Amino acid sequence: MADRIASRSVSSRRRLDWLPFVLPAAVGLAWATLSYAGRVPEYLLPAPGQVAVTAADFVTGLWHCGPYSGTFIRHALASIERVALGFSLATVVGVPLGLLTGCSDAARRVLDLTVHSVRAIPGIGWLPIAMVWFGIGTPTTVFLIALAAFFPIYVNAALGARSVRPLWIRAAQMLGASRRDLFVTVIIPAALPTVADGLRLGLGISWAYLVLGELTGVPDGLGAVMMDARMMGYVQIILVAMLSIAILGRLSDLALMALLRRLLPPRFA
Amino acid sequence: MDTGTIQSCHIVIDKVGKYFANENGGLWALRDLSLCVRRGEFLCVVGPSGCGKTTLLSLVAGFDTPTEGQVYCSGQPVTGPGPDRGVIFQEDALFPWLSVAGNVCYALHRRGIPRRQATQQAMHFLELVGLQEFAAYFPGQLSGGMKQRAALARVLANRPQALLMDEPFGALDALSRMEMQQLLLTIWRELAPTILFVTHDVDEAIFLADRVYVMTARPGRICRQLQVPLPRPRTAEVLTSQGLMDIKHEVLNLLLEANAQAHSRQRIVNPL
Numbered sequence: 344m345a346d347r348i349a350s351r352s353v354s355s356r357r358r359l360d361w362l363p364f365v366l367p368a369a370v371g372l373a374w375a376t377l378s379y380a381g382r383v384p385e386y387l388l389p390a391p392g393q394v395a396v397t398a399a400d401f402v403t404g405l406w407h408c409g410p411y412s413g414t415f416i417r418h419a420l421a422s423i424e425r426v427a428l429g430f431s432l433a434t435v436v437g438v439p440l441g442l443l444t445g446c447s448d449a450a451r452r453v454l455d456l457t458v459h460s461v462r463a464i465p466g467i468g469w470l471p472i473a474m475v476w477f478g479i480g481t482p483t484t485v486f487l488i489a490l491a492a493f494f495p496i497y498v499n500a501a502l503g504a505r506s507v508r509p510l511w512i513r514a515a516q517m518l519g520a521s522r523r524d525l526f527v528t529v530i531i532p533a534a535l536p537t538v539a540d541g542l543r544l545g546l547g548i549s550w551a552y553l554v555l556g557e558l559t560g561v562p563d564g565l566g567a568v569m570m571d572a573r574m575m576g577y578v579q580i581i582l583v584a585m586l587s588i589a590i591l592g593r594l595s596d597l598a599l600m601a602l603l604r605r606l607l608p609p610r611f612a
Numbered sequence: 613m614d615t616g617t618i619q620s621c622h623i624v625i626d627k628v629g630k631y632f633a634n635e636n637g638g639l640w641a642l643r644d645l646s647l648c649v650r651r652g653e654f655l656c657v658v659g660p661s662g663c664g665k666t667t668l669l670s671l672v673a674g675f676d677t678p679t680e681g682q683v684y685c686s687g688q689p690v691t692g693p694g695p696d697r698g699v700i701f702q703e704d705a706l707f708p709w710l711s712v713a714g715n716v717c718y719a720l721h722r723r724g725i726p727r728r729q730a731t732q733q734a735m736h737f738l739e740l741v742g743l744q745e746f747a748a749y750f751p752g753q754l755s756g757g758m759k760q761r762a763a764l765a766r767v768l769a770n771r772p773q774a775l776l777m778d779e780p781f782g783a784l785d786a787l788s789r790m791e792m793q794q795l796l797l798t799i800w801r802e803l804a805p806t807i808l809f810v811t812h813d814v815d816e817a818i819f820l821a822d823r824v825y826v827m828t829a830r831p832g833r834i835c836r837q838l839q840v841p842l843p844r845p846r847t848a849e850v851l852t853s854q855g856l857m858d859i860k861h862e863v864l865n866l867l868l869e870a871n872a873q874a875h876s877r878q879r880i881v882n883p884l
Contacts, residue, residue, distance in 0.1 A: 513675050514705040518719035518770055519695035528718070532709040607709075 389579045397579035398586065411568060411580050419587060421563040422553055425481055426595070429488025430549045437493045437545070438538060441500025446530050451501075458497060466491035466552055474559060484556025484564070491552040492545035499541025503534030539603045546599055550592040565591075619687045621648035622774060622806045623672060629680035629831075630667050641667045643831035645681075649774075649808050654800055656821035657810040657834075658863060660871065664832025665810035666702070669778045672808060673699045685774065695719060698767030698805075700780040704759045706751040712738065712762045713747040719770035737765040740802075741795065757788035761795070768799065774806040782811070790848060793820060797846060814863050818856050819846060826863055828870035836866050 371391060377383050378390035385393075400406035404413020443450040444458075469490055470483075477483040507530050515529045557566025565584045572580040618624045630642040641664040649655045659665055670676040671683050674693040683690040685697060693699075706715050713734050720730035738744045741761040751759055760780055767775065777796075781789040793816065800807060811817050817824050818840055826836045842855050850856055 508705075510701060510703060510705045511707060513673075513693065513699070514701070514707070515718070516675070516693035517673060517695065517697065517699045518766070519722045521722075524722055529707070532707070535709070 386576060386578060389582070394579050394582050398583045401580065401583050401587075409577065409580075410575075411572070411577075414568075415587065418563050418565050418568050418584075419591065421481075421561075422557065422565045422588075423591065423595075425484045425556065425564065426488060426546075426549045426553050428481075429485045429552070430492050430546055432485065432489035433492035433496050433545055433549070434542060436489075437496030437541070438500045441497040441502075441538075441541070442504045442526075442530065442534060444497070445501040445504025445534065446507075446526065458494075462494045466548075467555060470555065470559065473556075479560045481561065483559065484553060484561065487556045488549045488552045492549045495544035495548060496538075496541045499544065500534065500538045503537030503541075504530050506537070507533040535607055539607065542603070543596060543599060546595055547592065550588060550595070554588065617648055618684050620650075621684075622651040622653070622686060623649040623808060624684040625668070625672065625681070626684065627681040628668075628671060628678045628683060630664070630671065630676070631679040640831035642671075642678075643833055645833050647825055647834055647837075649806055651773075651806055652804050654807045654820055654822045655809065655825070656817035656823075657808070657825045657827050658814055658817035658867075659810075659812065659827030659832070660829055660867065661812055663827050663829035665812075665827060666778055668827075668832065669699070669776050669808070669810055673697055673776050695723075695770050696772055697774045697776055698770055698772035700760070700763055700767060700775065700777045702779045702782055704751065704756070704763070706759055706762055706766070708751045710750075711747065712743060712749050712751065712754070712765075715751070715762060716766045716769050718766065734765070734769055737769045738762075740768065740799065741765045755788075757784050757792060760784065760792060764796070764799070768803065771803075772805060774808065777807065777809040779811050779813075780809075781816070782813070789816070790851075794848075796820065797844075801845070814860050814867075815851060815856070818842070818859050818863070819851055824859070824863065826866045828867070828874070830874060835870055838862065 374388070375391050378385075378388065389397075396406055397408055400408040400412050402413070402415040406412070440450075440454065444454050445451075466487060469487060473483045473486050477486055511529050511533060512525060515525055520528065553564070554566040554569070557564040558570045560570075561567045565588050569581050569584045572578070572584070618626070625645060625647050628642055628645045629640060631640050632638055645664075645668065647655075647657075657665055657668065667676070671678050672685070672690065674683075674690045674697070706712075707718065710718065713731065716734035716737055717727075717730045720733060721727075725733070735744060735747065738747055741764050743758060743761050743765060746754065746758065746762075751762065754762065763780070781792045784792060796807075797820065807820075809817070809820060821840050824838045824840060825834050826838070827833065828835045838859060840859060842850055842853070842859075
């Protein structure tokens, strides 16, 4: 389903490419066959029809299936807000620091050892201390997301700035560019495609750490829904929440790509 | 070189050496090299690949500093790159994120020339190189010859006193190269910059230059200086003229001789 929405928005005028849907369809078919043949117990994997009704009810609230009826928007908005905050924070800090590291040897020597040592701690390893510092709730989640997304963004921005062709620097210098000009008019635009790659990676990781942050007992958000539903043995809603994250993650990636395409000059992406 | 020469010539390279350290101990890319380029002169340095031509040009451009000796431009020691010396590189050095017009405007914007005025000036120079219809294109959409035209317009828009050209037409096919040579001569006649042009192509050097310096490798040094008495304006017929052939003969002999010497030296150094 996620893929259907995705490919529509990319290629609305082209003929629909059916190949990407073969695999989901095959998995769905296998799932349906197993479920309706009674080969998997419902408490492990509910039937597709059931999940579909739960999903529709989760979004619209028309079927009154249970406590999550019609709560999708509330939970999704809470999650989106956390991702947006954490990812923005990571971008605002990571891109400038990365670019600086990439083009100044002094900045690299000051930052690199520290950043890469901290990077060696897996994001999940920050959960206990984040809970001590920020308690349970949005701040912890945002902190985890910002921290985890920072590294790919920082590393790619540094890589982008470092791999600017020396010839462009020389060309700019002989055309009269000052040091500041070099940074603004050569290093930033030349690094932009690599920075964009880092942002996409960072956004992907943001969704992963969103779930981690929300598993720890926040009242709302898709991760919280999954964790609460597990306590109640409400497997359908776990699957629906996972599916929601898949769709939102893909949509956010498409939105980011569209934004970056507008930012990147044509013929240079 | 005496101060009189340093003051009277546009570009003076005075007993310059450039040493590159590397894991095998290092080598002198240039050694004890002197030459001078008069104001408004078209000077070519011709030599085999790897003889240090590009290094020489980098020193004049100010991208690099000599290990020994000094480079002077308009009587002043060169301390870094500057807009008075426009460089045309061997490789494509246009900014791919800017349009052709954007590339040509780059230097003008750095000097704070207002946008409209800069665009007007850029269009003038694009017309000069025959690219006025490609102003909105991006470098990635241009052929090799067009890219070098755009590079030329970008540098000229900055009105440099000297053009430093590093085998700018080396990657072009024979026909485009001839077109570009003609274009360069036209531009030289109209705008009268001093040109220091390095190439490995003997025909090209003789066809373009007032004077040719012949350079030999390891370490790079000048072995001879030749006047090119061919009349101007020069057209394609010059390329097959007897006058050009005579000079070419002389240059090739010098290069072959130097090459043979270098090889015999190597054999002595390395008995294997």
